[in-house]
Amino acid sequence: MIRFFGHILTSVGSKVLIALSGLALAGFVVFHMLGNLQVFQGPEALNSYAALLREMPMALWSVRVTLLAIVALHIGLSIRLAIHNRRARPVGYVTHHYRRASLGSRTMALTGSLLLLFILFHLLHLTAGVVDPSSHNRLDLRGHRDVFGNVVHAFQNPVLVLIYLVGQAVLGFHLSHALSSSLQTLGMEHPMLDRLFRGAGPLIALSVVVGNVAIVLAIAFGLVHA
Numbered sequence: 380m381i382r383f384f385g386h387i388l389t390s391v392g393s394k395v396l397i398a399l400s401g402l403a404l405a406g407f408v409v410f411h412m413l414g415n416l417q418v419f420q421g422p423e424a425l426n427s428y429a430a431l432l433r434e435m436p437m438a439l440w441s442v443r444v445t446l447l448a449i450v451a452l453h454i455g456l457s458i459r460l461a462i463h464n465r466r467a468r469p470v471g472y473v474t475h476h477y478r479r480a481s482l483g484s485r486t487m488a489l490t491g492s493l494l495l496l497f498i499l500f501h502l503l504h505l506t507a508g509v510v511d512p513s514s515h516n517r518l519d520l521r522g523h524r525d526v527f528g529n530v531v532h533a534f535q536n537p538v539l540v541l542i543y544l545v546g547q548a549v550l551g552f553h554l555s556h557a558l559s560s561s562l563q564t565l566g567m568e569h570p571m572l573d574r575l576f577r578g579a580g581p582l583i584a585l586s587v588v589v590g591n592v593a594i595v596l597a598i599a600f601g602l603v604h605a
Protein backbone atom coordinates (compact mmCIF):
# COMPACT_ATOMS: atom_id res chain seq x y z
CA MET A 380 0.00 0.00 0.00
CA ILE A 381 2.77 2.41 1.03
CA ARG A 382 4.65 1.49 -2.15
CA PHE A 383 1.48 2.15 -4.18
CA PHE A 384 1.07 5.68 -2.79
CA GLY A 385 4.82 6.20 -3.11
CA HIS A 386 4.48 5.42 -6.82
CA ILE A 387 1.58 7.84 -7.20
CA LEU A 388 3.74 10.58 -5.74
CA THR A 389 6.31 10.14 -8.49
CA SER A 390 5.81 12.23 -11.60
CA VAL A 391 5.18 9.11 -13.73
CA GLY A 392 2.47 7.92 -11.31
CA SER A 393 0.93 11.40 -11.31
CA LYS A 394 0.96 11.53 -15.10
CA VAL A 395 -0.85 8.20 -15.34
CA LEU A 396 -3.48 9.30 -12.82
CA ILE A 397 -3.93 12.67 -14.56
CA ALA A 398 -4.40 10.78 -17.84
CA LEU A 399 -6.90 8.29 -16.37
CA SER A 400 -8.92 10.95 -14.54
CA GLY A 401 -8.85 13.15 -17.68
CA LEU A 402 -10.20 10.29 -19.79
CA ALA A 403 -12.99 9.66 -17.28
CA LEU A 404 -13.95 13.36 -17.40
CA ALA A 405 -13.80 13.34 -21.21
CA GLY A 406 -16.14 10.32 -21.13
CA PHE A 407 -18.61 12.36 -19.07
CA VAL A 408 -18.37 15.30 -21.49
CA VAL A 409 -19.12 13.04 -24.49
CA PHE A 410 -22.02 11.36 -22.65
CA HIS A 411 -23.38 14.77 -21.52
CA MET A 412 -23.25 16.17 -25.06
CA LEU A 413 -25.09 13.11 -26.44
CA GLY A 414 -27.76 13.48 -23.72
CA ASN A 415 -28.14 17.20 -24.48
CA LEU A 416 -28.63 16.53 -28.19
CA GLN A 417 -32.14 15.41 -27.18
CA VAL A 418 -32.94 19.13 -27.34
CA PHE A 419 -33.48 18.45 -31.06
CA GLN A 420 -36.19 15.90 -30.22
CA GLY A 421 -38.21 18.45 -28.26
CA PRO A 422 -39.18 19.12 -24.64
CA GLU A 423 -40.62 15.69 -23.88
CA ALA A 424 -37.39 13.83 -24.71
CA LEU A 425 -35.00 16.14 -22.81
CA ASN A 426 -37.26 16.66 -19.79
CA SER A 427 -38.03 12.93 -19.45
CA TYR A 428 -34.29 12.17 -19.67
CA ALA A 429 -33.54 14.73 -16.92
CA ALA A 430 -36.46 13.40 -14.83
CA LEU A 431 -35.22 9.82 -15.25
CA LEU A 432 -31.81 10.82 -13.83
CA ARG A 433 -33.50 12.47 -10.86
CA GLU A 434 -35.69 9.42 -10.22
CA MET A 435 -32.48 7.57 -9.32
CA PRO A 436 -31.08 9.87 -6.59
CA MET A 437 -28.62 7.29 -5.28
CA ALA A 438 -27.11 6.71 -8.72
CA LEU A 439 -27.19 10.45 -9.55
CA TRP A 440 -25.43 11.44 -6.33
CA SER A 441 -22.90 8.61 -6.65
CA VAL A 442 -22.00 9.88 -10.12
CA ARG A 443 -21.87 13.50 -8.89
CA VAL A 444 -19.61 12.67 -5.92
CA THR A 445 -17.38 10.47 -8.10
CA LEU A 446 -17.12 13.23 -10.73
CA LEU A 447 -16.23 15.79 -8.09
CA ALA A 448 -13.55 13.51 -6.62
CA ILE A 449 -12.12 12.88 -10.11
CA VAL A 450 -12.09 16.62 -10.89
CA ALA A 451 -10.31 17.35 -7.55
CA LEU A 452 -7.74 14.61 -8.20
CA HIS A 453 -7.17 15.77 -11.80
CA ILE A 454 -6.67 19.42 -10.84
CA GLY A 455 -4.66 18.69 -7.67
CA LEU A 456 -2.22 16.35 -9.41
CA SER A 457 -1.89 18.67 -12.44
CA ILE A 458 -0.96 21.62 -10.21
CA ARG A 459 1.47 19.42 -8.25
CA LEU A 460 3.11 18.13 -11.42
CA ALA A 461 3.43 21.66 -12.85
CA ILE A 462 5.11 22.86 -9.62
CA HIS A 463 7.37 19.79 -9.63
CA ASN A 464 8.41 20.42 -13.26
CA ARG A 465 9.06 24.09 -12.59
CA ARG A 466 11.22 23.26 -9.56
CA ALA A 467 13.17 20.73 -11.61
CA ARG A 468 14.02 23.58 -13.99
CA PRO A 469 14.79 26.46 -11.63
CA VAL A 470 16.45 28.70 -14.22
CA GLY A 471 13.81 29.98 -16.63
CA TYR A 472 14.59 29.74 -20.30
CA VAL A 473 15.71 33.02 -21.80
CA THR A 474 14.15 32.21 -25.16
CA HIS A 475 11.42 29.68 -25.73
CA HIS A 476 11.95 27.16 -28.50
CA TYR A 477 8.77 25.13 -28.90
CA ARG A 478 9.76 22.40 -31.27
CA ARG A 479 7.15 19.67 -31.10
CA ALA A 480 4.97 21.16 -28.37
CA SER A 481 1.68 22.26 -29.91
CA LEU A 482 -0.17 25.42 -28.90
CA GLY A 483 -2.60 23.13 -27.02
CA SER A 484 0.13 21.56 -24.90
CA ARG A 485 1.68 24.93 -24.01
CA THR A 486 -1.63 26.36 -22.86
CA MET A 487 -3.00 23.43 -20.82
CA ALA A 488 -2.83 25.29 -17.50
CA LEU A 489 -4.58 28.33 -18.98
CA THR A 490 -7.31 26.38 -20.82
CA GLY A 491 -7.76 24.10 -17.78
CA SER A 492 -8.30 27.10 -15.48
CA LEU A 493 -10.69 28.77 -17.93
CA LEU A 494 -12.57 25.49 -18.35
CA LEU A 495 -12.98 25.23 -14.58
CA LEU A 496 -14.40 28.77 -14.51
CA PHE A 497 -16.81 27.85 -17.33
CA ILE A 498 -17.96 24.70 -15.50
CA LEU A 499 -18.55 26.64 -12.26
CA PHE A 500 -20.57 29.22 -14.20
CA HIS A 501 -22.48 26.44 -16.02
CA LEU A 502 -23.39 24.69 -12.75
CA LEU A 503 -24.56 27.96 -11.18
CA HIS A 504 -26.54 28.66 -14.36
CA LEU A 505 -28.29 25.45 -15.43
CA THR A 506 -28.02 23.21 -12.35
CA ALA A 507 -28.43 25.66 -9.44
CA GLY A 508 -30.42 28.28 -11.38
CA VAL A 509 -28.55 31.14 -9.71
CA VAL A 510 -27.71 33.07 -12.89
CA ASP A 511 -31.34 33.41 -14.04
CA PRO A 512 -33.68 32.27 -11.22
CA SER A 513 -36.82 33.60 -13.01
CA SER A 514 -36.99 30.65 -15.42
CA HIS A 515 -35.34 27.90 -13.43
CA ASN A 516 -38.20 26.31 -11.49
CA ARG A 517 -40.76 26.03 -14.25
CA LEU A 518 -42.46 22.69 -14.85
CA ASP A 519 -43.55 21.26 -18.19
CA LEU A 520 -47.06 19.95 -19.02
CA ARG A 521 -46.22 16.55 -17.48
CA GLY A 522 -45.00 18.09 -14.21
CA HIS A 523 -41.32 17.47 -14.97
CA ARG A 524 -38.67 20.17 -14.43
CA ASP A 525 -38.61 22.12 -17.70
CA VAL A 526 -34.92 21.62 -18.53
CA PHE A 527 -35.73 22.12 -22.24
CA GLY A 528 -37.41 25.47 -21.44
CA ASN A 529 -34.38 26.54 -19.35
CA VAL A 530 -31.93 25.71 -22.11
CA VAL A 531 -34.03 27.43 -24.81
CA HIS A 532 -34.52 30.49 -22.58
CA ALA A 533 -30.75 30.61 -21.92
CA PHE A 534 -29.62 30.64 -25.54
CA GLN A 535 -32.09 33.31 -26.56
CA ASN A 536 -29.79 35.61 -24.58
CA PRO A 537 -26.80 36.76 -26.73
CA VAL A 538 -24.54 37.21 -23.68
CA LEU A 539 -25.09 33.60 -22.59
CA VAL A 540 -24.61 32.43 -26.20
CA LEU A 541 -21.24 34.20 -26.26
CA ILE A 542 -20.18 32.76 -22.87
CA TYR A 543 -21.09 29.23 -23.97
CA LEU A 544 -19.38 29.59 -27.36
CA VAL A 545 -16.18 30.81 -25.69
CA GLY A 546 -16.55 27.92 -23.21
CA GLN A 547 -16.75 25.46 -26.09
CA ALA A 548 -13.64 26.91 -27.76
CA VAL A 549 -11.73 26.50 -24.49
CA LEU A 550 -13.13 22.99 -24.02
CA GLY A 551 -12.08 22.08 -27.57
CA PHE A 552 -8.50 23.25 -27.06
CA HIS A 553 -8.13 21.56 -23.69
CA LEU A 554 -9.80 18.31 -24.70
CA SER A 555 -7.98 18.01 -28.00
CA HIS A 556 -4.50 18.06 -26.52
CA ALA A 557 -5.49 16.34 -23.25
CA LEU A 558 -6.99 13.33 -25.03
CA SER A 559 -4.01 12.82 -27.32
CA SER A 560 -1.47 13.19 -24.54
CA SER A 561 -3.48 10.99 -22.09
CA LEU A 562 -3.73 8.24 -24.68
CA GLN A 563 0.00 8.57 -25.35
CA THR A 564 0.82 8.47 -21.62
CA LEU A 565 -1.13 5.24 -21.31
CA GLY A 566 -0.12 3.83 -24.69
CA MET A 567 2.92 2.01 -25.87
CA GLU A 568 5.76 3.68 -27.70
CA HIS A 569 4.73 2.51 -31.13
CA PRO A 570 4.74 4.83 -34.16
CA MET A 571 1.36 3.60 -35.41
CA LEU A 572 -0.41 3.96 -32.07
CA ASP A 573 1.29 7.31 -31.63
CA ARG A 574 -0.21 8.61 -34.89
CA LEU A 575 -3.61 7.14 -34.05
CA PHE A 576 -3.65 8.76 -30.60
CA ARG A 577 -2.52 12.11 -31.96
CA GLY A 578 -5.47 12.07 -34.39
CA ALA A 579 -8.06 10.71 -31.94
CA GLY A 580 -7.81 13.66 -29.51
CA PRO A 581 -8.70 16.42 -31.96
CA LEU A 582 -11.39 14.25 -33.60
CA ILE A 583 -13.24 13.48 -30.35
CA ALA A 584 -12.81 17.07 -29.12
CA LEU A 585 -14.19 18.41 -32.42
CA SER A 586 -17.23 16.08 -32.23
CA VAL A 587 -18.06 17.26 -28.70
CA VAL A 588 -17.65 20.93 -29.61
CA VAL A 589 -19.70 20.58 -32.83
CA GLY A 590 -22.51 18.83 -30.89
CA ASN A 591 -22.59 21.47 -28.14
CA VAL A 592 -22.25 24.45 -30.49
CA ALA A 593 -25.06 23.02 -32.68
CA ILE A 594 -27.38 23.14 -29.62
CA VAL A 595 -26.44 26.73 -28.75
CA LEU A 596 -26.68 28.05 -32.32
CA ALA A 597 -29.86 26.14 -33.24
CA ILE A 598 -31.61 27.86 -30.32
CA ALA A 599 -29.95 31.25 -30.89
CA PHE A 600 -31.14 31.26 -34.53
CA GLY A 601 -34.66 30.08 -33.62
CA LEU A 602 -34.41 26.64 -35.24
CA VAL A 603 -35.26 25.12 -31.85
CA HIS A 604 -37.78 27.02 -29.79
CA ALA A 605 -40.22 26.52 -26.91
Ligand code: HEM
Pocket residue numbers: 408411415429443498501502505506526530543550591592594595
Ligand atom coordinates in the same frame (compact mmCIF):
# COMPACT_ATOMS: atom_id res chain seq x y z
C1 HEM B 1 -23.93 23.74 -24.90
C2 HEM B 1 -23.39 22.93 -24.05
C3 HEM B 1 -24.09 22.41 -22.81
C4 HEM B 1 -25.42 22.33 -22.52
C5 HEM B 1 -26.60 22.71 -23.39
C6 HEM B 1 -25.52 21.77 -21.19
C7 HEM B 1 -26.69 21.55 -20.52
C8 HEM B 1 -26.80 21.18 -19.19
C9 HEM B 1 -28.02 21.14 -18.43
C10 HEM B 1 -29.40 21.46 -18.98
C11 HEM B 1 -27.71 20.73 -17.17
C12 HEM B 1 -28.69 20.55 -15.99
C13 HEM B 1 -29.33 19.20 -16.09
C14 HEM B 1 -30.42 19.03 -15.05
O1 HEM B 1 -30.60 19.89 -14.21
O2 HEM B 1 -31.06 17.98 -15.08
C15 HEM B 1 -26.28 20.52 -17.13
C16 HEM B 1 -25.58 20.08 -16.03
C17 HEM B 1 -24.22 19.84 -16.02
N1 HEM B 1 -23.33 20.10 -17.03
FE1 HEM B 1 -23.78 20.78 -18.85
N2 HEM B 1 -24.26 21.50 -20.73
C18 HEM B 1 -23.35 21.88 -21.69
C19 HEM B 1 -21.97 21.78 -21.62
C20 HEM B 1 -21.29 21.25 -20.56
C21 HEM B 1 -19.85 21.07 -20.52
C22 HEM B 1 -18.91 21.46 -21.66
C23 HEM B 1 -19.56 20.49 -19.32
C24 HEM B 1 -18.24 20.07 -18.75
C25 HEM B 1 -17.08 20.34 -19.27
C26 HEM B 1 -20.79 20.34 -18.59
C27 HEM B 1 -20.90 19.82 -17.33
C28 HEM B 1 -22.08 19.72 -16.61
C29 HEM B 1 -22.17 19.19 -15.26
C30 HEM B 1 -21.01 18.66 -14.42
C31 HEM B 1 -23.51 19.26 -14.90
C32 HEM B 1 -24.13 18.82 -13.56
C33 HEM B 1 -24.75 17.46 -13.75
C34 HEM B 1 -25.53 17.07 -12.51
O3 HEM B 1 -24.92 16.53 -11.61
O4 HEM B 1 -26.71 17.36 -12.45
N3 HEM B 1 -21.81 20.79 -19.38
N4 HEM B 1 -25.74 20.80 -18.37
